[in-house]
Amino acid sequence: MNRPSRPMGPPTSSAAPELVESGFELENADAPFLHQGLNQADVAHLLDLHRRGLVPDPAARDLMRLLLEVYDTDALEFPYRAEYGEPYNSRERYFVERLGNVAGWLHAGRPRRESARIALRLYVRGQLLHLVDEVASFARETTELAGRHVHTLMPDQTYLQQAQPSTFGHYALSFVYPVIRDARRLLEELDWVNRSPGGAGCVNGTRLLDDRTQIAAALGFHDVIEHTRDAMWQIDGLVHILATAASLVSTQSKLAEDLEIWASSEFDFVDLDDAFTRASVLMPQKRNPYSLAIVRGASGVLIGRLTGFLAVAKSPSARSDNLIFAYGEVPRALDLCIRVTRLMSGLVRTLRVNARRMREELDAGYTQATDLCEFIVVTCGVDYRSAYDVVGRTVREAAALGIPGREITGAMLDKVALAETGRSWGLTGRDLGPALDLRTELRRGPNAAPH
Numbered sequence: 001m002n003r004p005s006r007p008m009g010p011p012t013s014s015a016a017p018e019l020v021e022s023g024f025e026l027e028n029a030d031a032p033f034l035h036q037g038l039n040q041a042d043v044a045h046l047l048d049l050h051r052r053g054l055v056p057d058p059a060a061r062d063l064m065r066l067l068l069e070v071y072d073t074d075a076l077e078f079p080y081r082a083e084y085g086e087p088y089n090s091r092e093r094y095f096v097e098r099l100g101n102v103a104g105w106l107h108a109g110r111p112r113r114e115s116a117r118i119a120l121r122l123y124v125r126g127q128l129l130h131l132v133d134e135v136a137s138f139a140r141e142t143t144e145l146a147g148r149h150v151h152t153l154m155p156d157q158t159y160l161q162q163a164q165p166s167t168f169g170h171y172a173l174s175f176v177y178p179v180i181r182d183a184r185r186l187l188e189e190l191d192w193v194n195r196s197p198g199g200a201g202c203v204n205g206t207r208l209l210d211d212r213t214q215i216a217a218a219l220g221f222h223d224v225i226e227h228t229r230d231a232m233w234q235i236d237g238l239v240h241i242l243a244t245a246a247s248l249v250s251t252q253s254k255l256a257e258d259l260e261i262w263a264s265s266e267f268d269f270v271d272l273d274d275a276f277t278r279a280s281v282l283m284p285q286k287r288n289p290y291s292l293a294i295v296r297g298a299s300g301v302l303i304g305r306l307t308g309f310l311a312v313a314k315s316p317s318a319r320s321d322n323l324i325f326a327y328g329e330v331p332r333a334l335d336l337c338i339r340v341t342r343l344m345s346g347l348v349r350t351l352r353v354n355a356r357r358m359r360e361e362l363d364a365g366y367t368q369a370t371d372l373c374e375f376i377v378v379t380c381g382v383d384y385r386s387a388y389d390v391v392g393r394t395v396r397e398a399a400a401l402g403i404p405g406r407e408i409t410g411a412m413l414d415k416v417a418l419a420e421t422g423r424s425w426g427l428t429g430r431d432l433g434p435a436l437d438l439r440t441e442l443r444r445g446p447n448a449a450p451h
Contacts, residue, residue: 024082030328031087035075037119044218109208127334134341135183146172154358162365182248192237196221200231245337246302253299256292273350366405375435
C-alpha cells in the first residue's frame with residue numbers, strides 16, 4: 001500500500017502572521033542576549049574553514065570584513081526582523097543582501113542552531129562568573145555583619161517562637177554557608193558551560209571539520225562536547241544552573257522574610273536603611289521594606305522559571321522546543337539572580353541591628369529551657385524526657401505568674417519534680433547560673449557561635 005505523498009523540502013511561502021507573532025517575535029526578542037555570541041561563532045567558523053582551505057581567499061576576506069562590521073554593530077541596531085524568521089535567518093538574509101552567494105560559505109558544515117548554542121553558552125559563561133562574584137560580595141558583607149555582632153545576644157526563633165539564646169552573628173552566618181555552597185555549584189556548572197558544541201553538525205558531525213578543537217580554542221572553551229548529538233541537544237546543565245539560581249535566591253529570600261518581620265515595630269530587632277525602603281502613598285507613618293519584597297518575589301519567579309523549563313525540556317529528543325525558550329529564560333533568570341544578590345549585599349551592608357531590643361526580648365523569655373533540661377540531666381542523673389516534662393511545666397507556671405526564665409529557681413523545679421515524679425531532685429538552693437547564662441557563645445563550645 002502506497003502512502004499518500006506529502007510536501008518535501010523547504011517551505012515555498014512566507015511564514016504565517018500567526019507564526020511570526022507567536023514564535024519568531026519571541027525568538028527575536030532574545031537576540032540581544034545572543035548577538036555578540038553569534039558574531040563570535042561566525043568569525044571562529046570562518047577562520048576554521050579558511051584554515052582548512054575550504055573558503056577561497058577573496059570570499060574569506062569579504063566575509064571577514066562584513067563580520068567585523070556586524071561585530072561592532074549593537075544588537076538593537078542590527079536588522080533582526082521577525083518576518084524573516086529567527087535571529088539566524090535575519091543574519092543570513094543580511095549577509096546575502098550584502099555579499100550574495102559568498103555568504104553561503106557560513107553554512108558549510110554547520111546547521112543554523114549550532115551558532116545559537118555557542119552564543120548561549122558564551123553569554124551564560126559570562127553571567128555565571130558575574131554571579132559568583134556577586135555571591136562572594138554577599139558572603140563577605142554578611143560575614144562582616146556577623147563579625148560586628150558576635151556578642152549581640154538575641155532569642156533565635158523557630159516557627160516565630162523563641163527557641164534558644166543565640167547571637168545575631170551566629171544567626172547571620174547561617175546564610176553565608178549555603179550561598180557559598182551554591183557558588184561552588186555554579187563554578188561546577190561553569191565547567192559544563194565552557195565546552196564547545198562547535199563543529200558537531202546536527203546529529204552526527206560533518207565531514208568538513210575533522211578537528212573540532214580549533215573552534216573551541218578560538219572561542220575560549222576549554223574543551224569540546226565529545227558526543228555530536230549530545231552536543232547539539234543537551235540541556236541538563238541549564239536545568240542545574242536554573243536550580244542553583246533558584247536555591248541561591250531562596251536562601252536570600254529566607255533572610256529577607258526574617259528581616260521583614262524583625263524590622264516591624266512589633267519586633268524592632270533591625271532597621272533597614274532608608275535607601276532600601278519606600279514610603280506608603282496613603283499612610284504617612286509607614287516605611288515599607290520594599291527591597292525585601294523584591295527578593296521574596298524574585299525567589300518565586302526563579303522557581304517558576306525552573307519548573308517551566310523542566311516542563312518544556314521533557315519533550316522527545318532533538319526537538320527545538322528544548323531550547324527555543326532557553327535562549328531568553330536562562331539569561332533572564334541569571335540576570336534577576338545577579339540583581340537580587342547585589343541588592344541583598346547592599347541591604348546587609350547598611351543594616352542596623354537593635355541589640356538592646358533583642359536583649360530585652362531575650363531577658364523576658366524562656367529560651368534557657370533546653371539548657372535547664374541538659375543541666376538537670378548532667379547534675380541529677382535524670383533522663384531527658386523526665387527533665388523535659390518538669391522544665392516544661394515549670395515554664396508554664398512561671399509564665400502564668402509573669403516570672404521570666406532567668407528567675408526560675410531550683411525550688412520551683414523541685415516542686416514540680418515532686419508533683420510529677422514523687423521525689424525532689426535536690427535542686428533547691430543549687431546555683432542554676434550555668435543553665436540560665438544567656439551568653440551562649442561562651443558556654444556552648446568553640447563551634448557554636450562565631451568568634
